[in-house]
Amino acid sequence: xxxxxxxxxxxxxxRDGFVGVCHGVIARGCPEAxxxxxxxxxPAHDIHAGALLLRASIEYFAAxxxxxxxxxxxVGTGRRAIALATGSGARFVGPDNGLLAPAADAxxxxxxxxxxxxxxxxxxxxxxxxxxxxxxxPVAAALAxxxxxxxxxxxxxxxxxAALELTRxxxxxxxxxxxxxxxxxxxNVQLDAEAxxxxxxxxxxxxxxxxxxxDRPPLEVRGGVTFGEVQAGELLLYEDSHRRPAIAVNxxxxxxxxxxxxxxxxxxxxxGQR
Amino acid sequence: xxxxxxxxxxxxxxRDGFVGVCHGVIARGCPEAxxxxxxxxxPAHDIHAGALLLRASIEYFAAxxxxxxxxxxxVGTGRRAIALATGSGARFVGPDNGLLAPAADAxxxxxxxxxxxxxxxxxxxxxxxxxxxxxxxPVAAALAxxxxxxxxxxxxxxxxxAALELTRxxxxxxxxxxxxxxxxxxxNVQLDAEAxxxxxxxxxxxxxxxxxxxDRPPLEVRGGVTFGEVQAGELLLYEDSHRRPAIAVNxxxxxxxxxxxxxxxxxxxxxGQR
Amino acid sequence: xxxxxxxxxxxxxxRDGFVGVCHGVIARGCPEAxxxxxxxxxPAHDIHAGALLLRASIEYFAAxxxxxxxxxxxVGTGRRAIALATGSGARFVGPDNGLLAPAADAxxxxxxxxxxxxxxxxxxxxxxxxxxxxxxxPVAAALAxxxxxxxxxxxxxxxxxAALELTRxxxxxxxxxxxxxxxxxxxNVQLDAEAxxxxxxxxxxxxxxxxxxxDRPPLEVRGGVTFGEVQAGELLLYEDSHRRPAIAVNxxxxxxxxxxxxxxxxxxxxxGQR
Numbered sequence: 001x002x003x004x005x006x007x008x009x010x011x012x013x014x015r016d017g018f019v020g021v022c023h024g025v026i027a028r029g030c031p032e033a034x035x036x037x038x039x040x041x042x043p044a045h046d047i048h049a050g051a052l053l054l055r056a057s058i059e060y061f062a063a064x065x066x067x068x069x070x071x072x073x074x075v076g077t078g079r080r081a082i083a084l085a086t087g088s089g090a091r092f093v094g095p096d097n098g099l100l101a102p103a104a105d106a107x108x109x110x111x112x113x114x115x116x117x118x119x120x121x122x123x124x125x126x127x128x129x130x131x132x133x134x135x136x137x138p139v140a141a142a143l144a145x146x147x148x149x150x151x152x153x154x155x156x157x158x159x160x161x162a163a164l165e166l167t168r169x170x171x172x173x174x175x176x177x178x179x180x181x182x183x184x185x186x187x188n189v190q191l192d193a194e195a196x197x198x199x200x201x202x203x204x205x206x207x208x209x210x211x212x213x214x215d216r217p218p219l220e221v222r223g224g225v226t227f228g229e230v231q232a233g234e235l236l237l238y239e240d241s242h243r244r245p246a247i248a249v250n251x252x253x254x255x256x257x258x259x260x261x262x263x264x265x266x267x268x269x270x271x272g273q274r
Numbered sequence: 275x276x277x278x279x280x281x282x283x284x285x286x287x288x289r290d291g292f293v294g295v296c297h298g299v300i301a302r303g304c305p306e307a308x309x310x311x312x313x314x315x316x317p318a319h320d321i322h323a324g325a326l327l328l329r330a331s332i333e334y335f336a337a338x339x340x341x342x343x344x345x346x347x348x349v350g351t352g353r354r355a356i357a358l359a360t361g362s363g364a365r366f367v368g369p370d371n372g373l374l375a376p377a378a379d380a381x382x383x384x385x386x387x388x389x390x391x392x393x394x395x396x397x398x399x400x401x402x403x404x405x406x407x408x409x410x411x412p413v414a415a416a417l418a419x420x421x422x423x424x425x426x427x428x429x430x431x432x433x434x435x436a437a438l439e440l441t442r443x444x445x446x447x448x449x450x451x452x453x454x455x456x457x458x459x460x461x462n463v464q465l466d467a468e469a470x471x472x473x474x475x476x477x478x479x480x481x482x483x484x485x486x487x488x489d490r491p492p493l494e495v496r497g498g499v500t501f502g503e504v505q506a507g508e509l510l511l512y513e514d515s516h517r518r519p520a521i522a523v524n525x526x527x528x529x530x531x532x533x534x535x536x537x538x539x540x541x542x543x544x545x546g547q548r
Numbered sequence: 549x550x551x552x553x554x555x556x557x558x559x560x561x562x563r564d565g566f567v568g569v570c571h572g573v574i575a576r577g578c579p580e581a582x583x584x585x586x587x588x589x590x591p592a593h594d595i596h597a598g599a600l601l602l603r604a605s606i607e608y609f610a611a612x613x614x615x616x617x618x619x620x621x622x623v624g625t626g627r628r629a630i631a632l633a634t635g636s637g638a639r640f641v642g643p644d645n646g647l648l649a650p651a652a653d654a655x656x657x658x659x660x661x662x663x664x665x666x667x668x669x670x671x672x673x674x675x676x677x678x679x680x681x682x683x684x685x686p687v688a689a690a691l692a693x694x695x696x697x698x699x700x701x702x703x704x705x706x707x708x709x710a711a712l713e714l715t716r717x718x719x720x721x722x723x724x725x726x727x728x729x730x731x732x733x734x735x736n737v738q739l740d741a742e743a744x745x746x747x748x749x750x751x752x753x754x755x756x757x758x759x760x761x762x763d764r765p766p767l768e769v770r771g772g773v774t775f776g777e778v779q780a781g782e783l784l785l786y787e788d789s790h791r792r793p794a795i796a797v798n799x800x801x802x803x804x805x806x807x808x809x810x811x812x813x814x815x816x817x818x819x820g821q822r
Contacts, residue, residue, distance in 0.1 A: 226624025
């Protein structure tokens, strides 16, 4: 039999020991759990970035894994602390601020939800500023060790769980009107589009990308499957490892080249169009 | 039965493989041990920061954990390498430069101490510059796997173990005279005070913070329990997650706002006083 | 019995969840494996730095460990994905671009090699840009769980595996003509020399280091065994923890002081010579 798995995602950084202390709390609460760090360098308070990283990662873990995620600008205020059970069997633990919602949707939706703010598993006294240690980690440990959701908190209506507004690309004739969804550390620009929305570009010899926010002409971008297909410094429209359309610069930063940030609109079209 | 736990704290950084190699040495010396990284981004050679991180973290681990910590500017010189057993059952392994002392004090004090510089568990030849790998990691593994302190080195007088001088806040009438003890990555400023020393501020509508080193008037600071209680950009005196008085700026850096570093004196008082 | 060990080395960084996802793939493929991160902050695309870190680290792990390493600027192009079994029993998994070669040489050379680009263990569809997740991690898991090399890919000629050109220092009379092999995060400058090549410097009271690329006189450097032997700011020629000659500045950066980068030639000689 294999150990229960807990994934762990935060904006805590690695400098001050916050992550290690949560590992310690889990090791005491569920010694047989294996904790896998998905990342602790989410930009501080960036719920959107944390939610996307979580949603993109969960399919590579056991279906019954517990996903512990904390990006929590509202810690100590009225926001709820929650645990979720989903249709696929995955469990989620974190603040009720939208962080968990896209991943839970991808796991078949929320089947059951609990308010864990006063969980019997919380470490007491519960601090005002470190619920990762005092509330979320011990509840994640309890779930990993087999406790049902009903043991770790008070049931709440799944429909009351905070959603996260995500943009969605649309096709407007030959033009894909998309938005920047995520920029990774290499500057690759992930769009909020589906692979099917760029399929028709497959036969187009030359594409262009433009933005109403720019005061410059469209930039040329080539369709392809991997970075090496374009010269160093050239723009590439490709399907990234999350199977989403994305724009890269071979050995460079597409985000810098395009001058864009998360949420910005981009229009992609066969060259010659706007 | 749960695995023995070794916590691991250094200033090695994560770039050059030093941490991973120590994990490898431990995995060979005590395969059943679980190693939990508390942090490897202690500022280089900052014994004070390492000692405080260690002291603040240990209570969240099993009472009989082994705490391996290496911030070691004197590696290869005359400083001793030591292992400690404490009243609470926790063991510590690291250089004898004060790094381990505050945490050992918090674990009931040093019950037994050993010089491990020539430990039979050390990897030989012992390098001059990487005792983490050659001395400290293998000794921590041996302790985690059940070896008594007397097996890993030569007994030394617990009273001979290097202490670490820590400042302590004092109350001077209505004024708390404190020092900056730790600044975390968000710029939150932890004071060297006890929660009881700021209790009387609970009823004071407005506080101020000042420093003899400043050539500006006192700054206003509000007492509260969490960041969200003050406006973005305002100063807050709160009890941090280590239950110590600290000063934060909501969504900002208190260290920058106050212009202070570790060790600087701050005076906190009801508004209108100095 | 102890768990099989997989070491893991990449240039993925820790920000975007790539490393955590690979851990998840391994946990599913071989739940009993213990994954030890050697480092994920190899400079992007720096095969040379990755190869040296790997070679320097492997001796501290079990002889039959699986070493998974991914620094892969050619991902998605024609370069092969490979798995290697070596004379010592160590296995290696990664791209066929020279990254694995120096470490495999240090493990008794390549005994067996396989092309794993179309491995039955690969996750399908195989993405064009993330072979760490889709090819290398699942193959490493299969090997750790006992699969022979013949199960994970198609046999290839060991002699066809890409080598990595590494410079080598030479003695020219009293002068050591060496090159910068690696610069660690502290700025310590490792040379491409063997300890035996600097032995004769042991009795020399004063050394100097120079470079044809400099337009300044030689710098004085003292031989010693550890940083504390020279004053803060002075240059030291010492044997580093990998038992290689290296140059450090006590409490400073030798790379900055010398103004050198990887590959640069340095000449070390008794003072007064060139």
